[in-house]
Amino acid sequence: MERMSYIFESFSEDKVYVSGTPSVARFLLTRKETDGKFTILTSGGQVFPAPVTMSSVPTHCHKHIHHDFLCIRGQSKVWLNDQFRVLSPENFANLAPNAVHAYHFIGDHTEIFSIISPAGFEHMFRGLGEPYTGPMWPDVDLERATEKLNSGVANVMTQFDVIPVPDHSLVEPQSWGGSECQLPGSQKPYFLRHCTGASAFSTEQSLATLEGSSHFETQVLSGGIQFPYVDDCFFVFDGYFEVTVSDTDSSRIGPDEVAWLPAETHFDIKPASSYFKVFIYSQPGGLAD
Incomplete structure (x- = not known):
């Protein structure tokens, strides 16, 4: 399915x-x-x-x-x-x-x-x-x-x-x-503790934070990215960012909102506010790593 x-x-x-x-x-x-x-x-x-x-x-x-x-x-x-x-x-x-x-x-x-x-x-x-x-x-x-x-x-x-x-x-x-x-x-x-430890930590999956600002040009994710076998879940903690799926559907996501991007989804993300912070949850080998 x-x-x-x-x-x-x-x-x-x-x-x-x-x-x-x-x-x-x-x-x-x-x-x-x-x-x-x-x-x-x-x-x-x-x-x-x-x-x-x-x-x-x-x-x-x-x-x-x-x-x-x-x-x-x-x-x-x-x-x-x-x-x-x-x-x-x-x-x-x-x-x-x-x-x-x-x-x-x-x-x-x-x-x-x-x-x-x-x-x-x-x-x-x-x-x-x-x-x-x-x-x-x-x-x-x-x-x-x-x-x-x-x-x-x-x-x-x-x-x-x-x-x-x-x-x-x-x-x-x-x-x-x-x-x-x-x-x-x-x-x-x-x-x-908050703001300590490695940038990501793994059990069977990985959890990491992604921070950014609309004042800086995105480099790593420019042009979009796709993981053939790894699912990603984004939870917005602060600020806003934009998610574009398959180069067509764009959504502005804010605090407490969630984006679910299963394996094989091509997506692009970019900051939509002066500051944003997102928690990313995925299997090992995904965006969190």
Whole structure:
């Protein structure tokens, strides 16, 4: 089946309201679009009551699922094995298989850009709630949100690669130090601090940032580019840039918008504002590398 390129406007994609909580999951790419390679979604929501040393999401791990967190708005607590960091925009957490983890939104509006491989795990989120057409999330009883979420997670855990670890002790808050400024060089879980590490990092796929300005002439991508076997996903973090597909269809893309360019798509990109920053996600050998 031919896979088509497309663009998602901000907050317009397929959404699931996580029942009983002030949060939604927005699906950008699923099994159907990526041939089962990976899923990309954003999780958005607001803070709701939970004890200081506890997470609203029950402590768990995955045997096969590789789940990456990139904070793009607000703040979120993330526990990862024996570590605990507060993620702010552009901080990253790599949740490798078998890593015990939990998280809890603490901002009035927090958004997490999530990369999950292999694909199919999006159905777990569908099992937690129901389709939702609003741009954000509905009003809920915040005092009962954690109870509702825990109940929902318990109902879907047995159907998916979710292994509860209720006896794992969550550690106290830890400051960012020097260990989060470089890649570990292995498949172990890790945190990566904003503006540190290599320009790209790889697991089964690669994530990198692309920055530019309309004040400078594009050189590397001048004339367009095509990858015969590699898919690329662009998430705009700041500013605007223009994507032209197959030398015909041009679109101006802004913050929180997504462009999906599957393998064999010929595309050209150029800055459309004084500054732009884009996160690029692809398999190894794509534009991110």
